[in-house]
Amino acid sequence: MSLLATVFREVLRRWRAAAARRWGLVLLCLTGAVGTSAFSGSGVAPAARVAEQPAAVLPERLTSNSSRAYAEVLKLRLGAARELLQQELVSSPAAPAPLLVANCADFVELLISQDASRYDALVAAQEAHLAALGRAPASALRDYARAEITLHLGLSQLLFKHLVVGGFHLRSGYHQMQAVVKRYPSFAPARKTLGICEFAVGSLPEGYRWLLRLLGLTASVETGLKNLAIAAAQPSDFHTESLIYLTMIRESYYKKPEEGLRLAERLAAQQPNNLLFAYLLMSVNKRQHRGEAALAAYRARPTGPGYLAVPYLHHMAADLLLYQGDYAASERENLAFLREFRGQHYRKDTAFKLYLAAWLGGQPAAVVARYRQQINLPGPTDVEEDNYAQHYYHKAQALHPVLTRARLQIDGGYNRQALATLRSFHATPTTLWRDRIEDPYRRARAYQGLGQLDSAWFYFERTQTVAGPTAPYYFAPQAALQQGYLAQQEGNKPKARECFSKALKYPWHEYKNSTDAKANLALRELR
Secondary structure, X not given: OOOHHHHHHHHHHHHHHHHHOOOOOOOOOOOOOOOOOOOOOOOOOOHHHHOOOOOOOOOOOOOHHHHHHHHHHHOOOHHHHXXXXXXXXXXOOOOHHHHHHHHHHHHHHHHHHOOHHHHHHHHHHHHHHHHHHOOOOOOHHHHHHHHHHHHHHHHHHHHOOOHHHHHHHHHHHXXXXXXXXXXXOOOHHHHHHHHHHHHHHHOOOHHHHHHHHHHOOOOOHHHHHHHHHHHHOOOOOOHHHHHHHHHHHHHHHOOOHHHHHHHHHHXXXXXXXXXXXXXXXXXXXXXXXXXXXXXXXXXXXXXOOOOOOOOHHHHHHHHHHHHHOOHHHHHHHHHHHHHHOOOOOOHHHHHHHHHHHHHHOOOOHHHHHHHHHHOOOOOOOOOHHHHHHHHHHHHOOOOOHHHHHHHHHHHOOOHHHHHHHHOOOOOOOOOOHHHHHHHHHHHHHHHHHOOOHHHXXXXXXXXXXXXXXXXXXXXXXXXXXXXXXXXXXXXXXXXXXXXXXXXXXXXXXXXXXXXHHHHHHHHHHOO
């Protein structure tokens, strides 16, 4: 889930959780962007509607030096970017272009590393950038940079749990960006950022609307996607980033996998020295259960001292190797992640995956027990994967080895192997209720991956029958969600609506936040 939309959703979720008593590690939270072509189709304003917007004018541009630095930021070569910007920042200390790109580099470093020892210096740099912009004359680029950096500052503060000041800057940046779009309607970068914020806010569950009202944040998914599409119809210095935002939203939330895969493959082929694009290709393939292709992207990624360290890539690779059944290699990658990562998230998930690798790999019982105990070490459970790991630890119910292997194989796209694995599962009177529910769900997902949709539908139905309406596991709500997607693909809107609505009705389960968000977005698309 990777980009500003992911970050915005994640930190807002953390904030609302604290106020009332999640979506993954952020890899890419870069500054403004627009694209070169409009996207039409479900959930996004078609090209005809884009043409009705105010006529485009020649936008303000980055300086040539700042543009080269921005290209280095996109490659995650932050040292090279800062070196390029150094002289320009000295000679033009209030110029918006170098300040914007410099802040982008600082923001990316903080969010990827999550290094608390760098927090004070990098946040101070963001505040200094804002102070310098206050001395520059008003313009579209100046006003946009100020709103963008304010958002960066708020997100950084929320990430490190400075909730009050972070919330203030987040709200301020959002309203500033709305004002920029109103004053400069043809300035595409502002529409891009506003569109992402609107999509993130608009897709939050209904139960959190009170918090949004309290913050003065109002938005809708439709408006956000419309602004993104308008931005994507106009060229600017930032066009590649915009294409990533818009395409990844469609790929992740609107089940348009081909678009995401095509873009990721094209970008990685065009710039094989770009670590961001290598991550993107790996991430898209992993989400689409193309384990071999994702591992190939990981192994082909550019490396070297010039690139920002991205420890999370090790964690992703560990998952892929776990799917493949290479338990020793999976263990090595996760241990590398723990050594290099300075943040607190995904540590429980890593301990859980180390436990699985040791258990399935036949390591000594003491090693298995040690990894399992690490799940319960102090740490946040904001991220759903960490929450799942902690829930597993407290439940203290043994996993079924057959179902666990099948699950991992399906996650990696090894669907025929998973069905072969599942043939050895035989329920008995002592089989756990959870395992009785999981068995048909795993079969359904394997058949779905193989394109045998009638069989998939049958086993999704079976999952929900065995689970009933109140089982505290994610299998039944996910089965209903997947049936909704299948019905939607067949053009059966009433059935799709019924299935998505059913997915929302299930009580608490490990992935309720993300399941409900996807179901709600799908229902909006069916209106």
